[in-house]
Amino acid sequence: MNSDNDLQIAGDILEVPHLLQPPREHPVTVAEFAGLARAVAADRAQWAHLVRYDATTRWYHRLRTGPGYEVWLLSWVPGQGSGLHDHGRSSGVLTVLEGSLTERTERGTRALAAGAQRVFAPGYVHEVVNDSLEPAVSLHIYYPGLTAMPMHTSEHGETHGELRAEPCPAVV
Numbered sequence: 001m002n003s004d005n006d007l008q009i010a011g012d013i014l015e016v017p018h019l020l021q022p023p024r025e026h027p028v029t030v031a032e033f034a035g036l037a038r039a040v041a042a043d044r045a046q047w048a049h050l051v052r053y054d055a056t057t058r059w060y061h062r063l064r065t066g067p068g069y070e071v072w073l074l075s076w077v078p079g080q081g082s083g084l085h086d087h088g089r090s091s092g093v094l095t096v097l098e099g100s101l102t103e104r105t106e107r108g109t110r111a112l113a114a115g116a117q118r119v120f121a122p123g124y125v126h127e128v129v130n131d132s133l134e135p136a137v138s139l140h141i142y143y144p145g146l147t148a149m150p151m152h153t154s155e156h157g158e159t160h161g162e163l164r165a166e167p168c169p170a171v172v
Contacts, residue, residue: 026066030091030119033069033141037095037117040064040071040139047097051075053135058082069143076101076136081129087122088148092140094118094128099136102129125152 027033040046040063050073052059058080064071076099084104094103094117101112104127112118120126130136 027069027143030093033091033093033143034117034119036071037093037139037141041095041097041115047073047137047139051137053077063139065145068145069141070145072140072142072146073097074138074140076128076130076138078130078133078135082127084125084127084152085149086125086152087120087142087146088150089122090142090144090146091121092119092124092142092146094120095139097137097139099130099134100132101136101138102131103127104129 024032027036047063050061050063052061053075055077059075061073062070063073094112096112096114096116098114100114103110103112103118105125110118128138
């Protein structure tokens, strides 16, 4: 069939509103959450003035909430890390905003430069560390909101208990 004829038969989809998907107010798919993270990252005015650095612990700030999800901003000075953990029942998107971070999993090590994103499902075990000589800033979106961050045994045999908080202060 000729595509021009197909178009004439189908008509203009914009003229048939009942065939269009209604616009979504909040993300609901992994791709939409990753897109939200990219949009927030691109809008430096929304987050840059909030960033603080703390030499004793990772700094964090809940930037936004939506139906069932949370957006967190974290800073990392050189040497700070999360410890080996998962995110309980939450899925997530990690986006590096400034600097670089290193992600370690049982499958290996990955360098994450500014702009890099990692998407993970519930139960995904990793450790995030600032191995560089410069501070780093990252954005984390959790769905549903993070309520548990079970710690795991590190490669050095250290065992950590499960951390729980509402909201969880150990977000990564």
